[in-house]
Amino acid sequence: MNRKTIIYCSLVVAVLLLATVICFSFLFSDEGGRSGHSRDRKDLPVSLEAVPSDAVMVLEFDDYARGAEAFSRQSMPPYVFSGKSAVPKVLRELPEKLKEVSGSRALDGLLRGDLSLSLHYSGHNRISPLVAITPADSSIVRQVAEAVSDISGDCVVRAEGGTVVFTDSEVLAESSLRHLSEGVSILDNPDFESMALSADRGTNLYVNHRNLGKLFSGCFNSGYLGYASFFQNFSYWSCYSLEEVGENGMDISGFDMHNVTVDEYSYVFNDLRPKSPTVFSVTPYYSSMALSLPVSDLTALVSNIDRYRDGQGRLDKMVDRRQELARKAGMSPEEWASSLSIGEVGVIRFDTGGKETFVNMVKCGNPSAAGDTAVMKKYDYPGFLASLFGSVFSLAEEDYCVSVSGWLAIGPESAMRDFLNGSALELDLARYLSDAGLSDAFPSKSLLTVYLNFASDPDGLTSPFKTSLARSIAEGAAGYTVDMYAYSLVSGKNGAVPSLKVRLSDYEVPTVSRFDRDTVVVIPKGPWKVKNCGTGRTNLMYQQDNMYICLTEENGKGIWSAPFSSPICGNIDQLDYFENGKLQMIFASGSKLYVIDRLGRMVRPFPVDLGKEILLGPQVYDFNQNRKYNVMVLHTDNTLGLYDLKGRLRDDWVGFDTDETIKKLPRLMEINSSLYWVVTTSLQTVICDFTGKPVADFSGSKKMRPDVRIEPYAGNSVEIETYDGKMWVLDLKSGEFSRR
Numbered sequence: 095m096n097r098k099t100i101i102y103c104s105l106v107v108a109v110l111l112l113a114t115v116i117c118f119s120f121l122f123s124d125e126g127g128r129s130g131h132s133r134d135r136k137d138l139p140v141s142l143e144a145v146p147s148d149a150v151m152v153l154e155f156d157d158y159a160r161g162a163e164a165f166s167r168q169s170m171p172p173y174v175f176s177g178k179s180a181v182p183k184v185l186r187e188l189p190e191k192l193k194e195v196s197g198s199r200a201l202d203g204l205l206r207g208d209l210s211l212s213l214h215y216s217g218h219n220r221i222s223p224l225v226a227i228t229p230a231d232s233s234i235v236r237q238v239a240e241a242v243s244d245i246s247g248d249c250v251v252r253a254e255g256g257t258v259v260f261t262d263s264e265v266l267a268e269s270s271l272r273h274l275s276e277g278v279s280i281l282d283n284p285d286f287e288s289m290a291l292s293a294d295r296g297t298n299l300y301v302n303h304r305n306l307g308k309l310f311s312g313c314f315n316s317g318y319l320g321y322a323s324f325f326q327n328f329s330y331w332s333c334y335s336l337e338e339v340g341e342n343g344m345d346i347s348g349f350d351m352h353n354v355t356v357d358e359y360s361y362v363f364n365d366l367r368p369k370s371p372t373v374f375s376v377t378p379y380y381s382s383m384a385l386s387l388p389v390s391d392l393t394a395l396v397s398n399i400d401r402y403r404d405g406q407g408r409l410d411k412m413v414d415r416r417q418e419l420a421r422k423a424g425m426s427p428e429e430w431a432s433s434l435s436i437g438e439v440g441v442i443r444f445d446t447g448g449k450e451t452f453v454n455m456v457k458c459g460n461p462s463a464a465g466d467t468a469v470m471k472k473y474d475y476p477g478f479l480a481s482l483f484g485s486v487f488s489l490a491e492e493d494y495c496v497s498v499s500g501w502l503a504i505g506p507e508s509a510m511r512d513f514l515n516g517s518a519l520e521l522d523l524a525r526y527l528s529d530a531g532l533s534d535a536f537p538s539k540s541l542l543t544v545y546l547n548f549a550s551d552p553d554g555l556t557s558p559f560k561t562s563l564a565r566s567i568a569e570g571a572a573g574y575t576v577d578m579y580a581y582s583l584v585s586g587k588n589g590a591v592p593s594l595k596v597r598l599s600d601y602e603v604p605t606v607s608r609f610d611r612d613t614v615v616v617i618p619k620g621p622w623k624v625k626n627c628g629t630g631r632t633n634l635m636y637q638q639d640n641m642y643i644c645l646t647e648e649n650g651k652g653i654w655s656a657p658f659s660s661p662i663c664g665n666i667d668q669l670d671y672f673e674n675g676k677l678q679m680i681f682a683s684g685s686k687l688y689v690i691d692r693l694g695r696m697v698r699p700f701p702v703d704l705g706k707e708i709l710l711g712p713q714v715y716d717f718n719q720n721r722k723y724n725v726m727v728l729h730t731d732n733t734l735g736l737y738d739l740k741g742r743l744r745d746d747w748v749g750f751d752t753d754e755t756i757k758k759l760p761r762l763m764e765i766n767s768s769l770y771w772v773v774t775t776s777l778q779t780v781i782c783d784f785t786g787k788p789v790a791d792f793s794g795s796k797k798m799r800p801d802v803r804i805e806p807y808a809g810n811s812v813e814i815e816t817y818d819g820k821m822w823v824l825d826l827k828s829g830e831f832s833r834r
Contacts, residue, residue, distance in 0.1 A: 133290075133291050133292075133293070133294070133295060134291070135281075135287075135291065137295060138154075138281065138290055138291070139154050139155075139156060139208035139209075139210055139228065140208060140228040140256065140257065141154070141207075141208050141209060141210035141226035141227060141228040141257055142154060142210050142226075142279060142280060142281055142290070143257070143273070143274060143277075143279045143281060144210070144224075144226035144254070144257050144259050144270045144273060144274050144279065145210055145212045145224065145226060145270070145273070145279055145280040145281075146212075146214065146224075146266070146269045146270060146273050146279070146280065147273075147278070147279065147280050147282065147283055148214060148215070149212040149213065149214055149224075149280055149302060150212075150213045150214065150215065150221070150301075150302055151212065151213050151299065151300060151301045151302060152210060152211070152212045152280060152286070152299070152300045153210065153211045153212070153297070153298070153299045153300075154208070154209075154210050154290075154297065154298050154300075155208060155209040155210070155211075155297050156208055156295050156296055156297065157205060157206055157207065157208060157209070158189075158204050158205050158206070158207050158208070158209045158227065158229075159205045160209075160297060161185060161209040161211070162185045162186060162188070162189060180245075180246040180248055180249055180262065181211070181223050181225060183245065183246060184225070184242055184245050184246050184249065184260065185225070187245050188204070188238070188241055188242060188245060189201055189204060189205065191241045191244060191245055192204055192234075192237060192238060192241045195237065195240075195241060195244075196234060196237040196241075199231075200231070200234045200237055200238075202230075202231075203229045203230045203231030203233075203234050204227070204229050204230075204234065204238060206229075206230035207227060207228050207229035207230045207231075208227075208228050209225070209226070209227050209228075210225070210226045211223060211224070211225050211226075212224045212226075212280075214263075214266055216263040216265060216266055222261055222262050222263040222266050223261060223262070224259060224260075224261045224266055224267075224270060225259065225260050225261065226257055226258070226259045226270070227257065227258045227259075228256055228257045228258075229256070229258075232255075232256035235253050235255075235256055235257070235258055236253060238253075238258045239251050239252070239253045239258045239260075242258065242260050248262060249261065249262065250262065250263065250264050250266075250267040251267075252267045252268075252270065252271050254270075254271050254274040254275060255274060257274060259271070286300060286302075289333045290333075292333075293333055298333060299333065300333050301333075362395075362398045362399055362401075362402050363398070363541040363542065363583055363585075363590040364398060364590070365394065366390055366391060366394060366395060366398070366541055366585075367390040367391070367585075368388065368390070368537075368539035368540050368541050368584060368585045369388035369389075369390050369437075369438070369539055369540075370388070370538060370539055370540075371386035371388055371438070371536060371537070371540050371543045372386070372438060372457065373385075373386040373438060373440035373442065373455050373457070373501075374386065374522065374523045374524040374527075374536065374545070375499075375522050375523075375524040375525075376455060376498050376499055376501050376503070376519065376522060377440075377442045377444070377455075377522060377523040377524070378442070378444045378512075378518045378519065378521075378522070378523065379521045379522060379523045379525070379526035379527075380444060380445060380550055381442050381443055381444040381523055381545075381547070381550065382443050382444065382445075382450060382546065382547055382550035382551035382554065382555060383441070383442065383443035383544070383545065383546055383547075383555075384440065384441070384442045384443070384523060384544070384545045385440050385441045385442070385486065385542075385543070385544045385545075386438060386440045386540070386542070386543045386544075387438065387439050387440065387483060387542055388437070388438045388539075388540065388541070389436050389437055389438055389439060392431055392432065392436055395483075396428070396431075396482050396483075399482070399483065399484065400412070412481060415477070415481050416428075416481045419475075419477050419478060419481060423474060423475055423478075425475075427475075427477075427478040427479075427481045427482050428482070430475055430478050431478070431482060433460065434456060434458045434459070434460055434502070435458065435459030435460040436456055436457065436458065436459065437457045437458070437459050438455075438456075438457040439454070439455065439456055439457070439479060439483055439487070440454070440455040440456075440457075441453070441454055441455070441486055441487060441489060441490065442455060443489075443551075444509075444518070445550075445551075446506075446508045446509045446512050446518075446613075447508045447613065447614050448614055449508075450551055450554055451490075451491075451505065451506060451508065451509050452489040452490040452491070452505065453490055453503055453504065453505035453509050454479055454487055454490045454492065454503075454504040454505065455498075455501050455502070455503055455504075456479070456501060456502040456504070457500060457501050458500060458501065458502055469496070469514070470494050470495070470496050470507070470510045470511065470514060471494065471495060471496075472493070472494060472495075473492050473493060473494055473495040473504050475492075476492035476493075477492070479492075479504075490504060490505045490506075491505060491506040492504050492505065493505070493506050493507060494506070494507055494510045495510070496510045496513050496514055498513050498519070512613070515753065516753070517613060517776070523545070524536075527576075529601070530575075530576060530599045530601035531599070531601070532576060532578070532597050532599060532601075534595075535578060535580040535595045535597050536580060536582070537582050537584050537593065539584070539585070540582045540583060540584050541582075541583040541584065541585060541590055542582065542583040542590075543580065543581070543582045543583075544580070544581045544582075545578060545579075545580050545581075546578065546579045546580075546581075547576060547577060547578045548568065548577040548578075548579075549574050549575055549576055549577040549578075552568040552572075552577075553568065556568050573600065574598050574599060574600050575599060575600055575601055576597060576598065576599040576600075576601060577597075577598055578595075578596070578597045578598075579594065579595070579596055580594070580595045580597070581593070581594050582594075582595075613755040613776045615709060615710060615728070615755065615756070615757055615758065616664075616757075616758075617663065617664040617709070617710060618664045618665065619636075619637075619664075620634075620635065620636040620637060620662070620666070621634040621635060621636035621646075622634070622635050622636070622665070622666040623635075624645075624666065624668055624677075624679055625668060625677055626692055627675065627676045627677045627692060628676075628692055631647070631648070632648055633645050633646065633647060633648070633653065634646050634647070634648060635666050635679060637658070637661065637662050638655070641657075641658045641659055641660060641661070642655045642656065642657055642658060643655065643656050643658045643662075643690070643694070644656075645692075645694065654693065654694040655694070656690070656694040656695075658683070660683045660684055661683060662681050662682070662683055663681070663682040663683060663708045663709060663710055663711055663712075663727075664709075664710045664711070665681065665682075665710065665711055665712065665713065665759075666679050666680070666681045667679070667680050667681075667712060667713060667714040667725075668680065668714070669689075669714050669716075669721075669723050670721055671689055671697060671723075671739070673721050676691075676692070677692070678690060678691050678692070678697055679691075679692075680712060680714060680725070681712070682708040682711055682712050682727060683708075684707060684708070685703055685704050685705060685706055685707050685708060686700075686701035686702060686703050686704065686708075687700060687701060687702045687704065687712060687725065687737075687739070687741065688700050688701045702739065702740060702741040703741060704727065704729075704735065704737060704741050705741070706729050706730070706731060707729060707730040707731075708727045708728070708729055708730070709727075709728045709729060709730045710727065710728040710758065710759055711725065711726060711727030711728055711759055712725035712726060712727045712737075713725065713726045713727075713759050715762065717769070722738075723738070723739055724736055724737060724738055724739075724744060725737050725739070726759055726760065727759075728756055728758070728759055732752070732755060732756055733749060733750075733751075733756075734749060734750050734756065734759075734760065734773070734786060735747070735749070736786070746784070746785050747785060747786055748785040748786045748787045749786045750771070750773055750780070750782055750786045750787075750788070752773075752775055752780075754775035754776050754777040754778070755775060755776040756773065756774070756775055757774045757775060757776060757800065758774055760772055760773045760774075760782070761774075763781075763804070765806055765810060765811075765812060765826055766809055766810050768783075768784070768810070768826070768827075769784045770782060770783060770784065770789065770826060771783075771784070771786060772804060774800050775800065776800070777797075777800070778792060778797050778798055778799065778800060779792075779798040779799065779800055779801075779802045779804075780792050780798075781804070781812070781824070781826065783826075789824075789826050789827075789829050790824060790826075790829035790830075790831065791829070796816055796822070796831060797816060797817050798814055798815065798816055798817070799815075799817055802814060802815055803815070807823050809825075810825055810826045810827045810828075811823050811824060811825050811826065812824055812826060813834060820833070821833075821834040822834060
């Protein structure tokens with residue numbers, strides 16, 4: 095696992111921290127926000143007295159009904175984070191089971207009772223849940239314990255006084271009983287008690303950051319255990335409450351942190367002014383990740399980050415790194431950032447050319463300082479962003495840069511081309527989420543916002559987790575276009591306050607955007623089947639790594655090989671060049687057409703130069719069956735050419751003009767004795783007449799998918815299906831559409 099992979103996955107872990115630790119304890123309530131009122135010790139749930147003091151986290155429900163309902167939605171946390179735990183099953187089935195064996199009165203006593211869930215390290219890299227239930231009617235404790243045992247024989251169930259506990263660990267169950275009998279519990283921890291008393295009655299989650307290393311060993315793959323220290327140093331204790339819950343969403347909001355000091359990461363945002371995160375308006379809608387770090391005070395932010403680095407013993411190394419970068423670039427990272435008047439920095443991750451790629455984003459208050467980036471150019475300051483704002487900015491390959499709506503985009507060539515040709519921002523993430531009704535996922539102002547969408551890259555985003563947990567999370571995203579986790583730090587009266595919003599949506603990607611990303615033209619590598627006119631058998635022709643061209647029998651027996659010096663452009667076709675019944679092979683390389691006979695000899699007057707580089711082709715056509723051949727090729731400048739064998743464009747060839755990527759050579763289609771070309775682009779399918787001119791206006795509601803089927807209908811007409819699923823009859827001569 096390389097360093098960039100670890101940094102990225104650690105960021106994923108950070109965003110999912112709250113969701114993951116709620117494997118067995120997610121907030122669920124119909125009440126919003128905190129009133130700010132504090133409680134007395136007697137107001138705290140009795141079930142908390144059964145929680146041992148070594149808990150990694152604790153969740154309190156003020157009644158059982160809310161806790162059980164939290165596990166009822168199988169596409170949402172906590173169910174998708176519960177792995178193979180029996181807790182969801184027990185909590186869901188216990189009310190019905192208890193009613194069945196003990197009646198409605200017992201059920202009422204259970205539902206009105208309180209419930210606490212906690213996570214504990216039980217050894218061997220294992221995290222165990224502990225559920226404590228204190229029914230409102232203490233006389234039903236025995237019946238509750240028996241019902242739990244009946245539902246799951248794997249649970250260790252104990253009862254003490256008016257409380258029932260169950261877990262998967264015998265040691266943890268006995269520890270809980272000792273705490274109950276001795277009157278000692280998590281409530282005797284002064285930090286925990288202080289936070290619990292400051293929280294409102296309802297549903298509250300408490301996280302012990304100092305113990306999170308134990309959570310890592312139980313939930314994450316071994317490669318990430320060394321990064322637990324970041325989360326342990328975020329603060330000491332933190333507390334979270336539910337703000338709102340919808341049909342397809344859950345929100346958690348932090349309202350308190352204890353003992354935050356300068357060597358803890360949350361201190362980085364102390365005394366900084368939140369700003370509106372805007373990077374999402376220059377993020378492709380199909381991105382799997384986006385991070386926004388608004389910069390209200392560059393000097394203060396970098397100073398806070400450096401204090402955190404100093405507390406971790408890493409500042410001296412970073413100072414040396416900045417000095418090294420300054421020597422190479424002739425300008426220090428601080429001077430560079432100041433000259434751009436940076437207002438926000440971000441990292442986004444999206445698919446380009448079939449690969450998930452990182453891009454750094456810089457919002458420039460002074461765009462002119464970035465130079466002329468209307469075209470792609472080499473980026474001269476790699477490493478500057480990471481040295482100032484953190485290692486997450488080292489994920490991108492900082493090779494090139496372009497200007498995008500006041501932002502400087504920095505990344506590999508393929509991603510920069512997506513920005514330049516408009517495909518990346520045909521639909522931006524902010525607009526897409528707004529159209530999907532999910533714009534509330536981002537705060538109006540924040541100190542930090544990180545967005546993850548599991549539906550865009552389920553395998554990549556679940557890679558940090560152990561197999562069962564990763565599978566459960568990925569399955570939760572199945573069937574959705576959006577399965578997002580938006581983690582934000584907003585400003586509170588005592589410093590940074592974390593918030594996590596989970597949203598699910600099956601909102602369909604509008605029109606054709608998802609195909610527009612598919613801009614890679616596949617160049618076949620062979621072998622190609624050719625007919626041997628001497629033997630009548632089918633032979634195979636291919637090109638070796640050393641560029642030699644070879645001909646073999648179908649069984650692999652070699653016939654000949656001929657030296658060549660450059661790659662073939664993805665196709666080998668045949669023609670009867672001498673009009674004597676003997677077939678030759680024709681192929682392209684560079685900007686030239688080559689013809690070779692069945693013995694491997696070049697045919698004169700070839701090669702013929704077409705004047706510009708060929709990407710794919712040729713495809714040979716004998717339109718009049720008179721051996722007056724034409725060839726179709728796709729050029730590297732995204733144009734199609736129909737040539738004769740002397741390298742001249744046909745006089746009647748107009749050509750097909752598009753900004754979209756032409757994906758392959760067009761298909762020749764004959765309808766009612768007329769010839770048409772079916773052209774496939776990254777965005778759509780277009781039917782052209784023989785000259786290459788579209789036969790109709792295929793924009794808007796008449797746009798066809800790249801994978802559309804075209805069926806002959808009657809006369810000059812074909813039947814087509816447009817993006818909206820409607821069937822049309824298209825007259826290829828008049829260009830008119832009519833409903834089928």
